[in-house]
Amino acid sequence: MDIFRGAERLMRMDDAAWRRHANPWSVWTRFACLPLLVLAIWSRVWIGAWALIPVALALLWIWVNPRAFPPPVRYDNWASKGVFGERIFLEHRAEIPRHHRQVAxxxxxxxxxxxxxxxxxxxxxxxxxxxxxxxxxxxxxxxxVDRMVWIYDDWVRAGRSVPGLEVRHV
Structure with missing residues (x-):
């Protein structure tokens, strides 16, 4: 089972969602998703079964987050490169050097x-x-994510087009 592909299918990421997720606001708020979910689960101590509501809202935010922000104006920042590096990793894994695949x-x-x-x-x-x-x-x-930036940079340096982007972005 490919856990990376499974997560992508679960999130139902298409080209538009990938571009929107490349917004640094999306990436940085994504790191807040786990603490948000943890707090929602912990809330069972305070509100009992009503904790299912904040848990459901946290799970909804996890799904909405990659779609919540507009595509960035530029894709040459760490967060955007990380997102598109992950896309490259998912769609072209066999073409990525072995050391990158192993570290991932x-x-x-x-x-x-x-x-x-x-x-x-x-x-x-x-x-x-x-x-x-x-x-x-x-x-x-x-x-x-930092490794995905490296993959993105290597990919673009090799003159390859980035999946989901109509033009090459450095």
Whole structure:
């Protein structure tokens, strides 16, 4: 199973959504999605079953976020390159150098221990574990986005067109 492709299908990303997600506001607010979801789940302590409402709203925001902002005027910033690097990674993985593919997979797996700790913390109401787990889970994701920037830059330097963009952007 390809977890990267599965996530893309779940999010139903088309060309327009990818371009809108390349807006730095989309990328930076995306990093707030996990704390928002965690807070919504934790709210069961305060509001009981009503916590399903903030959980549903947080999940809705996770889906809406890539579509919530207009496409950026320019695509030459870290966030936009990271988004389109991920698109290149998803659509042309076999053409990407092996070292990039391996690092992307390792970074994906490095998030797992943090996610497990975070989930346990949510279950056990251990806030220190939740915070520590979120940090352990998000840091590899930031590094993953940075690797996607590298993939984007290599791709464009090689003169390849970027999926979803009508012209080449440096």
């Amino acid at each position: 997979m390792v970074l994906g797996f490095l998030s797992l221990p943090g996610v497990v700790i975070m989930i346990w913390g949510l279950y056990a109401l251990w806030w220190e574990g939740v915070v520590f787990g979120m940090i352990l889970g998000v840091l590899p994701k930031v590094w993953f």
